[in-house]
Amino acid sequence: MDLGLQGRTAFVAASSQGLGRAIAEALAAEGVRLALCARSDRIERVANEIAATYQVETMGVVADVSVLADVSRAVEMAAEAFDAIDILVTNAGGPPPGPFESHTTEAWQHAVDLNLMSVVNLCRAVVPGMKERRWGRILNVTSIAVKQPVDGLILSNSVRAAVTGFARTLANEVAPFNITVNNLLPGYTRTERLVQLAENASTTKGIRVEEAYAAWERQIPMGRVGEPEEFAALAAFLASERAGYITAQNIAVDGGWIKGLV
Numbered sequence: 001m002d003l004g005l006q007g008r009t010a011f012v013a014a015s016s017q018g019l020g021r022a023i024a025e026a027l028a029a030e031g032v033r034l035a036l037c038a039r040s041d042r043i044e045r046v047a048n049e050i051a052a053t054y055q056v057e058t059m060g061v062v063a064d065v066s067v068l069a070d071v072s073r074a075v076e077m078a079a080e081a082f083d084a085i086d087i088l089v090t091n092a093g094g095p096p097p098g099p100f101e102s103h104t105t106e107a108w109q110h111a112v113d114l115n116l117m118s119v120v121n122l123c124r125a126v127v128p129g130m131k132e133r134r135w136g137r138i139l140n141v142t143s144i145a146v147k148q149p150v151d152g153l154i155l156s157n158s159v160r161a162a163v164t165g166f167a168r169t170l171a172n173e174v175a176p177f178n179i180t181v182n183n184l185l186p187g188y189t190r191t192e193r194l195v196q197l198a199e200n201a202s203t204t205k206g207i208r209v210e211e212a213y214a215a216w217e218r219q220i221p222m223g224r225v226g227e228p229e230e231f232a233a234l235a236a237f238l239a240s241e242r243a244g245y246i247t248a249q250n251i252a253v254d255g256g257w258i259k260g261l262v
Helices: 018-028 044-054 068-082 104-134 152-177 192-205 209-219 227-237
Strands: 008-012 033-038 057-064 087-089 136-140 179-186 250-255
Touching: 008 018, 008 068, 008 136, 018 033, 018 044, 018 136, 018 227, 033 044, 033 068, 033 152, 057 068, 068 104, 087 104, 104 136, 104 152, 104 179, 136 152, 136 227, 152 179, 179 227, 192 209, 227 250
Parallel strands: 008 033, 008 087, 033 057, 087 136, 136 179, 179 250
Antiparallel strands: none
């Protein structure tokens, strides 16, 4: 299927590894030019690797999406390099796990800045241009926790739910401009974040890391964790011309983990 993305430009946040990089590669395979950002200067090497593999234009910007000034600078650099940003993928690492009593006020504020305000600030930076051109795709990487909270992830459960409310409201406001806004909900997926959660479970529960993975797999009807490429395939489709009538949705890629009906 031709997704109609050849020549479009995407800004993909937190794309040096994990889900962000997988999404960047899926879009590059469709001929999308990429502006990539991450906190580590590894992003420049990743941008070069993707450019060489897929023969598309890329740029890598070192930026922390929890910092407004970094967001503004990164988007300005991308707009100068590519003239316009057609596709925005908001993404950021998850806040630390732990029970309610273990998190300070500062930890709560950082979670808000990292996982909510980063989305707000990125959207604020790109939506005016999308409205002017009357075309845009906004994809927010959130979590299955917005439909079924995950034990031990009170920061993520709380803040990502706020993103859901923001995105649902924004979707209505920008729909007349042919801009879609959707949330992608990764389940247990083989990324660096899952390694962190497995190690935390090992420490707090006194089990081996392998046992943590086995416990998750028992909860998943498909009996395995997901691969980043499986998640990224959905992102590429939702960014496409073909998905122009899909907006304001929360779509899980979780192997059936969520037990709810809707």
